[in-house]
Amino acid sequence: MASKISLKRFGTMPLVPVPRAVRAGDYIFTSSVYPADEAGRVVGLDAAQDEVRPSLMEIQARHCLETLKKVFAEAGASMDGVLKADVHLVDSADFYEFKLVWNEYFPSNPPARTTVEVGDTLPFHGARLNIDAVALASDSSLKREVLNDPEGADPIEAEGASHAVRAGNLVLCSGFTASDFKNGLAVGKRPGFPNYGSDAEMQAEYVFTRMNRVLKQVGTSLEEAIESQLYEPDLLTFHDVDGIWSRYMPLPPCRSSMGMKGLIVPGAVFVPNLTVLVPDExxxxxxxxxxxxxHPVKVRKVNFSPTLKAGQWRYFAGQVASPDFMSHHHSPPGLPHHYSNIEVQTRFLMDMLTRQLEANDTDWAHCHHARVYLIEPRRDYRGFMRVWRECFPDPVKSPALAFVPSTGIMFDGPLIEIDPSCVAK
Known part of the structure; x- marks a missing residue:
């Protein structure tokens, strides 16, 4: 039987009632880090914005990475131990400026990274990005192993990130598009033949084949994927991607499927954000x-698992306020000014998730990380946070919280999706 995994929480974030980080066994997960000081003031906005000074993205990216460095130091890790980061940019045009700063902090053997564009929707107005990350604790006996594609192009120059990083039984993968890392997209329909083939299917085949080459080096494959997010600028491509997904992942991972404002490679239709198991006894x-x-496969013919267990780890698919995966719970439509729909949905969803967690040998006290998606982030963030505070009146008992503004959920009506990860009690 796998050893019990204990949790330890560290500090609280400025103006956000969540811990800075949560340690789960050998791994340390952070909440979203914003370019804001301890008083919640966004940095760089009062600086002179001309071409002889650092760009706003450079100032804010450096602040975020310095904050991550401090958070990891407080929790017993270092930047050398970072396994993966998720970066959410207001504008993908800022990626190059972000990458220059990122490369200073990770000059060699960089972590995996998923980077998407979320629009000007972050809760700290003027912030150009947020970042959350996971690192290996400095006192861990596990080895950090960087993985890259033995046959394809090296992503380091273009992306500044590795294909994947393994530590123990977990491989954390970059959410790369179907890029060749030299010229742009590697596959797609032939020019002049718009009715032949599917860009989404071609891109999915390319991405998943490459990922399996990377994973094969440590004796695993996408068949062992346990946690995932699927990000698409246009959710109408979902069906084609999901069909290829099911072939590579017949027992599918838990998943959130979310609309995003954009990706950092023009023409890319999706990125998969995956954690893969290296199985053992x-x-x-x-x-x-x-x-x-x-069950999602039976009800909606979509390919994800609602809950997966792997030793003491417990992974849960992103859930919405739907009791049957067909309808959704909401406030009275005839009284739109009397109730907060986001608060009604969030309470219902948290109750749903509580029952699901407890039925699988865990609870919120043993939840180390949650990813939260809002499709109307500027309108609904305050209401969501009111309910979050009700559920976790003591912020240090909350999971680490990663906030991701989104443009859509898989069917109309739900406003919020929550994707928790836990350990067994």
Whole structure:
């Protein structure tokens, strides 16, 4: 039987009632870091903005990475131990300026990274990005192993990130598009033949084939994927991507499928954000239907698992305020000014997730990380946070919280999706 995983929480974030980081066994997960000081003031906005000084993105990216460095130091890790980061940019045009700063902090063997464009929707107005990350604790006996494609182009010059990083039984993968890392997209329909083939299917085949080459080096494959997010600028490509997804991941990972304002490679239709298991005797991928009244494959013919267990780890698909995966819970439509729809949905969703967690040998006290998506972030962030504070009146008992502004959920009506990760009690 796998050893019990203990949690330890560290500090709180400025103006956001969540811990700075949560340690789960050998791994340390941070909440979203913003370019804001301890008083919540966004940095760089009062600086002179001309061409002889650093850009606003440079100032803010450096502040975020310095903050991450301090958070990891407080939690017992270092930037050398970072395994992966998720970066959410207001504008993909800022990526190059971001990458220059990123490369200073990770000059060699960089972590994996997923980078998407979310628009000017972050809760700190004027912020150009947020970042959350996971690192290996400095006192861990596990080895940090950088993985790259043995056959394809090296992504380091273009992306500044590795294909994947392994530590212990977990491989954290970059969310790369179907880029060749030299000229842009590597695959697509032939010019002049718009009715032949599917860009989404071609890109998915390319990305998943490359990922399997990377994963094969440590004896695993996408069949062992346990946690995922699927990001698409246009959710109408979902069906084609999901069809290829099911071939590579027949027992699919838990997943959130979210609309994004954009990706950093023009023409890319999706990125997969994946964690993959390296199985052993104590860590086997096991699907669970406990705590839910429906199954996604049976109800909507989509390919994700509601809950997966792997040793002491517990992964949960992103959930919305839907009791049956067909309808959604909401405030009275005839009283739009009397109730907060986001608060009604968030309370319902947290109750749903509580039952699902408890049915799978865990609870919120053993949840180390949650990814939260809002499709109307500027309108709904305050209301979401009011309910979050109700659920976690003591911020240091909350999971680390990564906030991702989104443009859409898989069906109309839900306003919020929450994707928690836990350990067994």
């Amino acid at each position: 104590e860590h086997q991928k096991q699907e669970s239907f406990e705590g839910i009244g429906w």
